Amino acid sequence: IGKGSYGEVWLVLPNSSLPIKSQSKQLVLKRLDLRPSANSPSQNDIESAEREAKLLSTLKHPNIVAY
Numbered sequence: 001i002g003k004g005s006y007g008e009v010w011l012v013l014p015n016s017s018l019p020i021k022s023q024s025k026q027l028v029l030k031r032l033d034l035r036p037s038a039n040s041p042s043q044n045d046i047e048s049a050e051r052e053a054k055l056l057s058t059l060k061h062p063n064i065v066a067y
Helices: 043-057
Strands: 007-012 027-032
Touching: none
Parallel strands: none
Antiparallel strands: 007 027
16 A cells, blocks of 8 residues: 555455455554664664654554554
C-alpha cells in the first residue's frame, strides 16, 4: 500500500486455511525496519519510530488490532 521512512505497509489477504471468521476481510500489516544498514537510522529516527508505535498502540477502533 505504501512505504515510508521506517518501513512498508502491506495489504494482506487471509489464507483460506486459517481459522478467520470472515475470509473476505482485508488486513493491513505495517513492517518497521530499523536494522543497521548502509543508510542506518539515526537515534532520532529510532526514537521517532518508537513514538509512532506508542501512539498507534493507543488507538481504539473495531477495525484496528490492539498491540
